[in-house]
Amino acid sequence: MSVKTMKCDEVRLLLVSFADGALAGARAEAVRTHVAGCAGCRDELAQLAADAEVLRRDEKPEVPAYLGTRITAGIRERQVRARPWFGLSRAMARLAAVALVAVGVWLGTALARGMVGPQQSPIDRLAQVGVELPNGEDK
Numbered sequence: 001m002s003v004k005t006m007k008c009d010e011v012r013l014l015l016v017s018f019a020d021g022a023l024a025g026a027r028a029e030a031v032r033t034h035v036a037g038c039a040g041c042r043d044e045l046a047q048l049a050a051d052a053e054v055l056r057r058d059e060k061p062e063v064p065a066y067l068g069t070r071i072t073a074g075i076r077e078r079q080v081r082a083r084p085w086f087g088l089s090r091a092m093a094r095l096a097a098v099a100l101v102a103v104g105v106w107l108g109t110a111l112a113r114g115m116v117g118p119q120q121s122p123i124d125r126l127a128q129v130g131v132e133l134p135n136g137e138d139k
Contacts, residue, residue, distance in 0.1 A: 006034045011041050019048040 011034045017023040018031045035041050123133060 006030045008034075008038060008041055011035065011038070012044065015041070015045055015048055019045060019052060 011031055014023055014027060014031050018028060018035075023031060035045055126133060
């Protein structure tokens with residue numbers, strides 16, 4: 001069976017899989033043949049192998065003991081800041097806003113109709129519309 005000759009662009013797409021051992025069969029053989037004759041691809045494969053070795057080392061960075069506490073405190077602080085209107089839930093805040101708007105509309109309408117504020121006596125209201133009433137002095 002003849003091995004297909006591959007170009008550098010094709011090989012570079014397969015180098016990670018080849019370096020990990022995930023490439024098998026004719027494709028693996030074609031990459032192996034190309035890398036044997038191409039210094040650029042061989043260097044890139046060597047770099048991938050070196051990078052993989054660094055990743056395989058089980059060097060975990062030390063995590064400070066206070067980190068978990070700081071993360072939890074930061075989350076709680078953001079949750080508190082996200083609560084609108086002094087800790088009310090969003091639904092309660094919306095309900096309060098609707099109630100305030102309704103009261104404002106009612107108050108504006110009531111003031112415009114004279115239902116709220118200084119009251120006139122019925123006699124004064126009749127006088128405004130031109131109805132004259134006899135006063136009690138004529139009797």
